[in-house]
Amino acid sequence: MIEISPPDPRALARWFPTHSPGPAMIGEHVLATGIGRWWADRPVQPSTAAVSCAGHVVLRGSPEELTPALLAPLAGNRVEAPARFLPALGAAFDRLTPWERMIWTLQATPQPATVPHAVTVRRLEPADTDAVHALGPDASWLSASWGGPPGLAASGHAWAAMARNGRVLAVACTYFRGTGHEDVAVYTIPDHRRHRIALACVTALCADITSRGHTPSWNCSLHNRASRLLAWNAGFRLVGEYVHYAVGSPVAHHRLSA
Known part of the structure; x- marks a missing residue:
C-alpha cells in the first residue's frame, strides 16, 4: 500500500x-x-x-x-x-x-458511582499533560489516537478522576470520534481499580458525548471480562461482534x- x-x-x-x-x-x-x-x-x-x-x-x-x-x-x-x-x-x-471483538452502545441508565471526597472528576485540560505522561508506558495506548498525551489533554474529549495532588487516578476518553458515535476508552491506575472511579469518569464522558448529539459506543475484546462489566454498569448494551x-x-x- x-x-x-x-x-x-x-x-x-x-x-x-x-x-x-x-x-x-x-x-x-x-x-x-x-x-x-x-x-x-x-x-x-x-x-x-x-x-x-x-x-x-x-x-x-x-x-x-x-x-x-x-x-x-x-x-x-x-x-x-x-x-x-x-x-x-x-x-x-x-x-x-x-x-x-464486541461493539456496545449506550442504551441504559448507568449505575451510581460515587468518588472519595479527595477525588474530583473533571475534563482534562492542556495543563494536565504532565499528569497524563505520568501514567507511564502502560497507558500510552490511551492517548495514541490523539497523537500522545498533549493531544489527549487538549482534545476536550477526556474526563479524569484527579487526586488533590494533581495525579490522574482514572481517565475515560473518546478514543475514535465519528460523526454519529464516539468510541469510549478507559484506563485506571492499578492501585485504584475496582473503586468505581472509572465508572464515574465514563458516566461524565458519556454525558458530554450525548450533549454533542453523538451516541457513546464501546469496543472491547470478547475475553476482556473487566471491560465488559464496566461497559454494562455504565449502561452499554451489546449491538454487534466482529473479528x-x-x-x-x-x-x-x-x-x-x-
Whole structure:
C-alpha cells in the first residue's frame, strides 16, 4: 500500500460507512483530527483503501490485486477487513492472529458511582499533560489516537478522576470520534481499580458525548471480562461482534520468491 492524501469526505462513505459504531469510524476520526494515515493500492482509482490510527487498520475494497509487498506497510497492526482479504493477509505476514471483538452502545441508565471526597472528576485540560505522561508506558495506548498525551489533554474529549495532588487516578476518553458515535476508552491506575472511579469518569464522558448529539459506543475484546462489566454498569448494551487480526512481520523475501 502507498500513503495517499486524505480523501474527500464524500468519497469516504464508499469505503467506510459513516454514522455507525465500530471500527469503520476510524476513518471519520482520522479525517476530523488529521491523526492517522490513509493508504491505497494505487494513487488513482484504487481498488483497495485503508486507514490506520493508533495501531488499528481498517481495510476495504477488492483484494484481487494485492501482493505481499503492497500489504507490507500494514505490518504490526490490528487489521479489520472482510473475510475475502484473509488469503492475501495470510500470504503477506508471518502471523495472523484473530481477536474476537464486541461493539456496545449506550442504551441504559448507568449505575451510581460515587468518588472519595479527595477525588474530583473533571475534563482534562492542556495543563494536565504532565499528569497524563505520568501514567507511564502502560497507558500510552490511551492517548495514541490523539497523537500522545498533549493531544489527549487538549482534545476536550477526556474526563479524569484527579487526586488533590494533581495525579490522574482514572481517565475515560473518546478514543475514535465519528460523526454519529464516539468510541469510549478507559484506563485506571492499578492501585485504584475496582473503586468505581472509572465508572464515574465514563458516566461524565458519556454525558458530554450525548450533549454533542453523538451516541457513546464501546469496543472491547470478547475475553476482556473487566471491560465488559464496566461497559454494562455504565449502561452499554451489546449491538454487534466482529473479528480483527493482529498481523506480524512481512513474510521474508526468500519465502515470497520460493
